[in-house]
Amino acid sequence: MTDIPAExxxxxxxxxxxxxxxxxGLLALPALFLTVLSLVPLFLLLQxxxxxxxxxxxxxxxxxxxxxAKLLNPLFLKVAAFSFTLAIGTAVVSxxxxxxxxxxxxxxxxxxxxxxxxxxxxxxSLSEVLIVFSFQVxxxxxxxxxxxxxxxxxxSSAHSLYPSFGAVQACLIYVVLPYIILFLYPAVxxxxxxxxxxxxxxxxxxxxxxxxxxxxxxxxxxLSAGLLxxxxxxxxxxxxxxxxxxxxxxxxxxxxxxxxxxxxxPLAAAQAVALVSLMVGLLGLTRWLSGSxxxxx
Amino acid sequence: xxxxxxxxxxxLLAACSPKAGGGGxxxxxxxxxxxxxxxxxxxxxxxxxxxxxxxxxxxxxxxPSGLQFLLQLIEANKAGLxxxxxxxxxxxxxxxxxKADLWHIRDPKPLTNLGNLPAQYVAQTDKGIDGVGALGxxxxxxxxxxxxxxxxxxxxxxxxxxxxxxxxxxxxAGLLYEITAKTYFGGTEILDxxxxxLKVLGKIAELKPNTKLWWDSEGTMQTALENGEVKGGxxxxxxxxxxxxxxxxxxxxxxxxxxxxxxxCWCQPKSSKKIAEADAFINFMCTPEAQELIARxxxxxxxxxxxxxxxTPEEFAxxxxxxxxxxxxxxxxxxxxxxxxxxxNQMVSS
Numbered sequence: 001m002t003d004i005p006a007e008x009x010x011x012x013x014x015x016x017x018x019x020x021x022x023x024x025g026l027l028a029l030p031a032l033f034l035t036v037l038s039l040v041p042l043f044l045l046l047q048x049x050x051x052x053x054x055x056x057x058x059x060x061x062x063x064x065x066x067x068x069a070k071l072l073n074p075l076f077l078k079v080a081a082f083s084f085t086l087a088i089g090t091a092v093v094s095x096x097x098x099x100x101x102x103x104x105x106x107x108x109x110x111x112x113x114x115x116x117x118x119x120x121x122x123x124x125s126l127s128e129v130l131i132v133f134s135f136q137v138x139x140x141x142x143x144x145x146x147x148x149x150x151x152x153x154x155x156s157s158a159h160s161l162y163p164s165f166g167a168v169q170a171c172l173i174y175v176v177l178p179y180i181i182l183f184l185y186p187a188v189x190x191x192x193x194x195x196x197x198x199x200x201x202x203x204x205x206x207x208x209x210x211x212x213x214x215x216x217x218x219x220x221x222x223l224s225a226g227l228l229x230x231x232x233x234x235x236x237x238x239x240x241x242x243x244x245x246x247x248x249x250x251x252x253x254x255x256x257x258x259x260x261x262x263x264x265x266p267l268a269a270a271q272a273v274a275l276v277s278l279m280v281g282l283l284g285l286t287r288w289l290s291g292s293x294x295x296x297x
Numbered sequence: 298x299x300x301x302x303x304x305x306x307x308x309l310l311a312a313c314s315p316k317a318g319g320g321g322x323x324x325x326x327x328x329x330x331x332x333x334x335x336x337x338x339x340x341x342x343x344x345x346x347x348x349x350x351x352x353x354x355x356x357x358x359x360x361p362s363g364l365q366f367l368l369q370l371i372e373a374n375k376a377g378l379x380x381x382x383x384x385x386x387x388x389x390x391x392x393x394x395x396k397a398d399l400w401h402i403r404d405p406k407p408l409t410n411l412g413n414l415p416a417q418y419v420a421q422t423d424k425g426i427d428g429v430g431a432l433g434x435x436x437x438x439x440x441x442x443x444x445x446x447x448x449x450x451x452x453x454x455x456x457x458x459x460x461x462x463x464x465x466x467x468x469x470a471g472l473l474y475e476i477t478a479k480t481y482f483g484g485t486e487i488l489d490x491x492x493x494x495l496k497v498l499g500k501i502a503e504l505k506p507n508t509k510l511w512w513d514s515e516g517t518m519q520t521a522l523e524n525g526e527v528k529g530g531x532x533x534x535x536x537x538x539x540x541x542x543x544x545x546x547x548x549x550x551x552x553x554x555x556x557x558x559x560x561x562c563w564c565q566p567k568s569s570k571k572i573a574e575a576d577a578f579i580n581f582m583c584t585p586e587a588q589e590l591i592a593r594x595x596x597x598x599x600x601x602x603x604x605x606x607x608x609t610p611e612e613f614a615x616x617x618x619x620x621x622x623x624x625x626x627x628x629x630x631x632x633x634x635x636x637x638x639x640x641x642n643q644m645v646s647s
Contacts, residue, residue, distance in 0.1 A: 056389075056631040057396030058371075075643050133520065140524040160526050163510065242517055246468075246646040254642075260364050261469045262638040263393055 042276070049269035059266050067270035076254065076271070080278065083234050083250040090172045091229035095222055097173070098180035099188070099215070105181070106189035117185070120178040128175055132242045135171045136162065139243070167243040172233050179232075180225050187221035223290060227283065235275060251275050324574040325354045329381040330431075331561075332359030334539065335595060342594035347581050353574050360384055364393075370566060371397045379566035383575050386564045388627045389634070391420045391428040394564065400427035401565040407576040410583035413601040417624060420562050428562030429579050432591055433598040435622065436472050436557040438550040439522070439537045440529030445548075452480040452552045455530075460507045465518045465530035468511030468645060470638035472557045472625060473531065477501050479623045480554045488629035491636055502644050511645050522547065535596050535616070551618035558622035560600060592616045 052062035070076075105116045138145050139161040149155040161167055191214060199209040215222070237252035251271060259268035328344070330336045340357035348355055358381050360366055367390045373379050386394060394400050402425040405411060411419065411429065418430030438455075440448060445463075455464060455476075467473055477500050478485045478493075487493035509527050512518040515536055521527045522537075523545050534549050534556065541547040563582065565575050581587055585606055588599035592608055598617040599606055606613070613619075630637065 053635075054396060055633075055635055056392050058368075058393055075646065079646070136520055137524065140526055142524060160524075241513065246511055246642075249646055257469060257638065257642055262635050263364055263389075264635055 045269050045272055048266055049273050051266040051269075053264045053266045058263055067267045068274075070267055071270060071274055079249060079254050080251055080274070082248070083236075083252075083275075084230075084278070084282070086169065086172070086236070086240075086248075086250065087230040087232075087234040089169060090176060090233045091226040093169075094173045094176050094180050094229055095184075095226050098177055098184055098225065099218075099222060100210075102181045102184040103188045103191075103210075103214070106185060106191075117182070120181055123178045128238055131175055132171060132238050135167065135174075135243060139167050162243045163245045163248070165244065165248050168240045168248050171239045171243055172236060175239070176229050176232060180229060183225050183228065184218070184221055187218050191217060223286070227286060230282065231279060234279060324571060325356060326383065326571055326574045326578055327356045327358055327381040328578065329358040329360035329384040331362055331385060335597070336360075338595040343587060343590050346587070346590060347578060350581065351577050353577060355578075362387075364390070367393060367399075370394070371399050374399055374566040374568045377568045379568040381566070382569040382571040383563050383565050383578060385431050385561040386428060387559070387561055388420060388428070388625070389630055391562050391564060392627075392631055395422065395427055399564075399566055401567050401569065401572065401575075402427055403429070403565070403576070403579075407573070408580050408583070410580050413583045413585070413588075413605055415600070415602060418560055418562075418600045420564075428564045429583070430600040431561045431563045431582065432595065433558050433560040433600050435534035435551070435598060435617070436467065436476075436531055436559065437534040437537065438529065438552050438556070439532045439534075440548050440550065441522070441525060441527075441546050442548045443546050444525070444528040448548050449550060450553055452476050452554050455507065456503055457507075460528070462507070462509040463528040463530075464504070464508050465510035465512050465521050465527040465532070466504065466508050467531045468641075469513050470634065470641045471531075472559065473501050473504075474498075474629075474637060474641075475557050475623050475625055476531065476554075478626075485623065485626040485629070488626045488637075489632070491633060494629070494633060494637055494640065498640055498644055501641075505645070538596060538615075551620050553620060555620050555623040556618065557625065558598065559625050 047061075048059070049067055050063050050065070051059040052064055052066070053059050105113055108116070137143055140146070141158050141160040143160070145161060146155060146158050150158060195217070196206075196209045196213055199213045200206065204212070234250075235252045236250055237256060240248050240250050241253055251274075255268045255271045255275075258264045258271060328339075330339050336357060336359040340355075344355040344357060347353070360381075367386070370379060370384070371394065391400070405426055408426075408429070411426075414430050418433075419426055420428030438449065438452060442448060449457075454460075455466075474488055474494070474497055475485050477497050478487050481500050482493075482497060487497060508530075510518065510521050510530070512521070512530075515533060518527075518530065518532055519536065519540060522529075522532070522540060529547075534551075537547050537549050541549070563575075563579050565572075569575070583601060585601065588601045589606060589608055591597050592599045592606070592612060592615075596616055599608075603613075
């Protein structure tokens with residue numbers, strides 16, 4: 001009798017232990033990567049933001065709040081507000097374009113779908129530098145866009161369309177759009193076609209069905225896509241630098257000015273810490289808002 | 298010192314220099330300079346003459362401009378691994394490197410040609426010399442002659458009415474401070490105090506309606522000039538000359554108040570042990586022969602005194618001007634760089 005319970009006990013413990021070992025082994029590498037590649041630099045950034053900046057030199061280790069006090073000037077706050085407005089604007093427009101695009105691509109025949117996806121993937125190989133300078137040529141006074149607008153009678157005299165807020169916004173949307181379409185594609189391709197069909201049997205128009213039935217089902221992925229765009233674009237640097245006026249400059253440019261022009265690396269670090277904190281705050285707020293008053297997780 | 302004298306020094310140096318790995322009897326010097334046209338012209342036209350004169354072999358490396366390079370060099374030097382024996386550094390970075398104990402302090406004795414350089418092109422502290430002027434570059438007034446008539450001869454044209462959105466100007470606490478101070482405030486000394494800086498900045502702010510582009514990277518301004526997006530502005534004279542040679546309609550003007558001359562210094566990281574070879578190179582670069590090569594082949598303004606140079610007026614006019622240049626006020630930048638940059642950024646983005 002005493003032998004019998006002993007056997008299953010051994011058999012029970014062993015696989016679980018093996019599973020744990022395998023799991024730990026599998027997780028060790030990503031955990032190590034996360035620690036080394038994200039937490040360590042973040043810690044160094046924090047440390048640098050408390051350092052002392054030597055005028056005409058670089059910095060000396062210290063523990064002072066001088067740099068954070070400098071962040072409270074109206075210019076930095078204005079630039080921070082602008083950066084977030086720009087990023088949220090980019091998110092709203094790009095998701096609004098990407099969602100129907102992904103939906104219609106997912107409803108195409110297999111071959112057309114593959115063609116579209118390959119095309120979108122191949123546009124990802126263009127670097128932001130290339131895109132921004134192409135926009136500069138496209139929007140210049142002698143560029144194709146201005147010529148087209150003149151031919152259509154929408155523009156009376158040839159003048160370039162940059163530097164301007166519109167140029168910055170358009171270029172950012174262009175840069176993120178393929179990512180967002182590809183991001184939304186899996187979610188929309190799994191949508192059950194019977195649900196909109198049911199809605200239309202009950203008399204809803206296709207547009208109405210799309211807006212009131214289909215879109216709410218994929219609310220989660222849409223929100224994630226929007227947040228992803230905000231995270232990507234809030235720190236944007238090159239696009240506003242090349243296509244914007246100084247009024248359209250973002251925190252990224254402020255950080256670069258502090259670090260590279262004045263050599264004030266502690267201030268640049270403090271600005272970067274502020275940017276990361278604001279971003280974390282925004283993510284927290286979104287999670288809280290989407291968590292309350294919603295049945296979806 | 299003539300070429301024969303140089304050759305003799307070089308021979309001597311080569312004989313007593315430590316042997317580099319895989320090197321022969323002569324020493325080897327790794328020299329970095331700004332990548333692109335400049336580094337190419339130096340390695341094609343200047344280094345071979347030095348190698349022939351001294352027997353010291355030069356390995357040319359290209360270096361980026363900007364603070365990032367300095368930060369990497371400081372770290373590499375701490376580890377005893379500076380990737381070159383000599384590099385070019387702007388005066389601001391010479392100062393930053395000095396505070397980080399980066400540069401070797403030179404003994405002036407072997408630098409027999411140092412007297413050829415005007416004193417402002419030698420970076421010196423109480424401890425000694427840590428940078429010697431390598432080459433200059435001008436920031437001049439460039440205009441598209443198809444769009445700007447008549448061709449201006451003064452910086453005041455930047456402020457003139459009727460030029461709305463015409464110019465591309467140097468942003469980021471750049472040399473507009475010097476241009477404005479010289480043009481409207483009698484000289485760059487006004488930048489020595491914060492009050493003076495604010496007065497000059499007030500005048501720069503009047504340029505905002507006429508400015509379409511505040512450029513930081515020269516590539517941005519290049520595209521704007523090539524596309525006719527700006528009618529002109531403030532730009533590097535040597536890059537503008539290259540653009541002009543490639544067909545961009547450009548006129549390079551050295552205004553009557555002077556163009557701004559900025560310059561880089563030869564600096565040696567402490568972890569480099571090739572002191573004698575570096576001295577020989579710096580001494581060579583201060584000779585009229587080397588400076589003439591810089592003017593003729595590298596298209597950069599020579600830094601040594603003009604009377605020592607054997608350049609034809611045409612050769613001289615191609616890279617420089619008889620109008621006295623405006624020197625960058627490095628003293629002001631050492632004391633007030635943060636203030637100048639912060640206020641400048643506030644001014645342009647408000």
